[in-house]
Amino acid sequence: MATHQAVEGLRRALESGKPVRIIRDIDGADRLDAYVVGLGRKWVLLHTISAGFHLDGHSVVRLRDVEHATRSNWKAARVAHRALRLREERPRTPPGIDLDTTTGLIDTLTRAFPLVSVYTEKIDPDVCYIGRAHGVTKQKNLRLQEISPRAVWGYDCCKYRTTDITRFDVGDGYIDALHAVGGNPPDL
Structure with missing residues (x-):
């Protein structure tokens, strides 16, 4: 369960427009350096920052898994923010993403993006x-x-319990490249 301090860190980051490092209480999960661009009852929407200080897609993580969301855990936060500003890269919020329910989140991500990465960390x-x-x-x-x-589509669907899903990624360079090469999926 996200602590009050973690939720407040997310709120401050959303209001300030400054990047933060997100650490979650999942063993082995990636740390995420990002701008908080949306905060709901169940999920938080991040515009992620790559290691080369570029904006690279969005991640959505379960609010209850967030342990820390601070700039103090990330010494390069100021450099990242300045580099992005100098490059005129600005964090964006995709419109209409439901961060209050998992089913709503999946529906709205699917409408906004052609592909989604699903994590069960x-x-x-x-x-x-x-x-x-x-x-x-x-x-x-x-x-x-x-x-x-290899950008080859499957001809059926796999199923993942929504309660096991901890993160979604959309719109990053890798996902966009897979879509560019693989195209749209074949009809089921």
Whole structure:
């Protein structure tokens, strides 16, 4: 469960427009350097910063998993912010993303982006699944038509329990490259 301090750190980052380092209480999960661009009841929307100080897609993480969201944990925060400003890269909030419910989040991400990366980091922090979401079943399973790292589409859907999902990524360079090479998925 996110601490009050973590939620306040996220709120301050959203209001200030300054980048923060997000640390989550999931063993082996990536730290995320980002701008907070949306905060809901269940999820927080981040515009992520690459190691080369460029904006690179959005991540959405479960609010309850956030342990820390501060600039003090990231010594390069000021440099990143200045570099992005000098390059005229500004954090953006994709319109209409539902951060209050998981099903709403999946629906709105699917409408806004052609592909989504799905992480189940509490099960395996080193794996993500990329593809086109085809909704959530009555049993609360995400149906995902996956694309392989070679940009080859599957012809059926894999299912992931929504309660196991800890993070979504959209619109980053890798995901966009897979979509450019693989195109849209074949009809199911």
